[in-house]
Amino acid sequence: MEWIIKTMQNSPELAIFLTLALGFAVGKIKIKGFSLGSVTGVLLMGVLIGQLGITISPTVKSTFFLIFLFAVGYSVGPQFVQGLKKEGLPQIAFAALVCVSCLLIGWVAALIAGFDIGNAAGLLAGASTISAVIGVASDTINQLSIDSSQKQQMINQIPVAYAVTYIFGTAGTAWFLAFIGPKLLGKDVIKQTKDYEQSLGGLIQDDEPGLEEAYDGTTFRVIQASNAFFDQSRTVHEVEDFLIKKGWPIYIEKIRVSSNNKIINDPTPDTSINKGDKLVLNGPIDTMLADEDCIGKEVVDLKLLDFKVENLKVIVANKEIIGESLQNLKFSKQRHGVVILKIHRGKVTLPLLKNVKIQRGDIIEIEGRKGDVDKFASYVGYPERPSNITDILYVGIGIFLGGILGSISFRAGNVPLSLSASGGVLIMGIIFGWARSLRPTFGNIPAPSVWLMNNLGLNMFIAVVGINAGPDFISGLKTSGVSLFIAGIFVSLVPMLIGILLGRYVFKFNPAITLGACAGARTTTAALGALEDTLQSKVPALSYTTTYAVGNTLLIIWGVVIVLMMS
Incomplete structure (x- = not known):
């Protein structure tokens, strides 16, 4: 040993x-x-x-921390900029107010408890579950005009306060939003959530077309045209229009002509269909089997079913569909034969409701025949084909420019004011992430790489912080442990209470939107999961994405502000 x-x-x-x-x-x-x-x-x-x-050299932790911050900014950039548009401004304002309350309440609690700068920064970081504040606040403390030993003592207190307050900050916030929050937002919150789903097209009536969530993936069946509907020759367009009017999102992919046994691989809307022809239909299996006699009987034809199906993620970039509802996209002519499986926005998967609006930078997961998928992908934006190559040039330039931006400073009296390198890199990450959503032909960072930059970058930083602070950690815990824990409860819950009241009485959001926005503004993914379970709905995810982007940005910047306020 x-x-x-x-x-x-x-x-x-x-x-x-x-x-x-x-x-x-x-x-x-x-x-x-x-x-x-x-x-x-x-x-x-x-x-x-x-x-x-x-x-361990502080250069190690600084390097990995900048990688982490760039990944954070890159991830939230499209949602942050999208939220600045008119329809996103209420959620932007809501998130900003909640974040300001987190800062002010943390500051007041630190003053009342008599905490020093390090404990105040750690309190804000842990109670607000924003680990990046540790690094940003440390950078800012290093810029203060005080003795170096005093600086180090304050910096070592940050992880102590963070560790004491983080557990309740995570679990307590999730519990409060999921179980106390609904009780503060009126009666029958679950029913109000379902009513809101209905306003977005969530409840499917018997005579309405089902959404893609009604079935799992693409199903192909061979049906022989034998119904009386085919007593006269029909076109592909007529048959598909007939099925859509009945509420069936079904498409004709291939045809075997009964007269000559010839296979038509890519039928056009004008292709003729006669009685006895075999049709490859693409659509939800439940609707196909509900009344198959509408067209004819299912038959076996393995050769006719011999084609490739592609699953692809597409980045939304086409101006024509930005702001369109999912319902309009669903019935777009370019969507022929393609199933929309999921819509990802930032870290969450949106509910597939008819009136959900498509935003730039959304990732739509689609499935269908390769030709149909490629055609629809080019219409929507840019296909995100599987790749393990990260554009290191893009990452390196982004972090360098962010560091330069953050290094620009000026003094207010004896206090130096700057974003610090960490704040500059975060902002540059947002800009670069947004630029990538505008033109996804460059700056590719695959999702696994973003995950690695996030997790390895942050945890390498935290590991060095913990190792270097180790000798002073126990003494700091003994000195302030109980008061920090109590202050952490206060700083964790009061901003959430303020957010609930703002959502209900000022912004007048639907309860599920209010709760999702509270979780997003505090960047607590655990709370979002608990909310979706409690409300039996994914509606909170609709307000989580924009507020998460704002919260992630402002709360990290508060690491600079709390140090300046306490100093």
């Missing part, structure tokens, strides 16, 4: 990876459905390993 400790002291990079491994293992442990999560697990293991007297 002594040899292992000596090795880690001489090669501190090994200590970082041991911290990551143990931290992720501890973070996965669940007790009654609750887990610490990777960040808190890594922090605690870093503190433990830090007791061995291991010192």
Whole structure:
């Protein structure tokens, strides 16, 4: 054991990876459905390993922290800019007010409790579950005109306060929004949510076409045209129009002509269909089997079904469909033969409701015959084909320019004011993410790469913070632990209460939209999941995306502001 400790002291990079491994293992442990999560697990293991007297260069944590911040900005950029448009302004204003309340209440609580700058920043970070504040606040403390030993003492207090307040910040907020929030928003919140779904086309009437969520994926069947409807020759357009009027989103993909046994692989709307022809139909199986005699009987023809089906994600970039409803996109002529499986916006999957509006940067997951999918993808925007190549040039330039932007500073008296390198990189990430949504032909960062930049970047940073703060962590916990925990409850819940009251009485949002916006403004994904379970609906996701983008940006910047306010 002594040899292992000596090795880690001489090669501190090994200590970082041991911290990551143990931290992720501890973070996965669940007790009654609750887990610490990777960040808190890594922090605690870093503190433990830090007791061995291991010192790591601050350059390591700064490097990985900037990678993390760029990934955060890149991810939320399209939603952040989209929210600045007219229809998103109420949610932008709501999120901004909630974030301001998080800052002010954290500041007031720190003043009342007599916390120093480090504890105040850690309180804001943990109670608001925004880990990035640790790095941003540390950078800002380093710019203050105070003794270096005092700076280090404050910086070491940040992870202590974060660890004490984070657990309730996560679990307490999810509990409050999911179980107390609905009670504060009036009676029958679940019924109000269902009524809101209906206003968005969520409740399907018997005479309405079903949405794609009514069936799982693309189903192809061979039906022989034998019904009386085909006593006279029909065109593909006539048959598909006939089926759509009956409420069937079904398309004709291939035809075997009965007179000569010839296969027509790509029928046009004017292609003729005669009695006895075999048709490959594409649509929901339940509607196909509901009344198959409308066309004829299902038959076996394996050769006719021999073609490739493609599943593809497409980035929305076409101006013609931005702001259109899902219903309009569904009945677009360019959509022929294509099933819309999911719509992803940022970190959430939207409910497939008819009146949900399509936004730039949304990712639509589609499925169908390759030719149909490729045609529809080119209409919607740019296909996001599977790739493991990250545009490192884009990432490197973005982080460099962000660092330069954040380094620009001016002084107000003795206090230096700047975004810091971390704040600049976050903003540049937003700009670069938005630019990617405008022209997805460059700047590709595949989803797995974004995940790695987010998780590895943040957790490497947290590991170094924990290891370096280890020697002072226990003493700091003994000094302020109880008061920090109590203050954390206050700072976690009061902004959520303010948000609920704002949503109900000022913005007059639907209750589900209010609760989703509260979760987004505080960037608590755990709360969103709890809300969707409680309300039995995905409607909260509609307000989560824009408010999450705003909250993620402002709460991180508050790491600079809380230090300046406390100083």
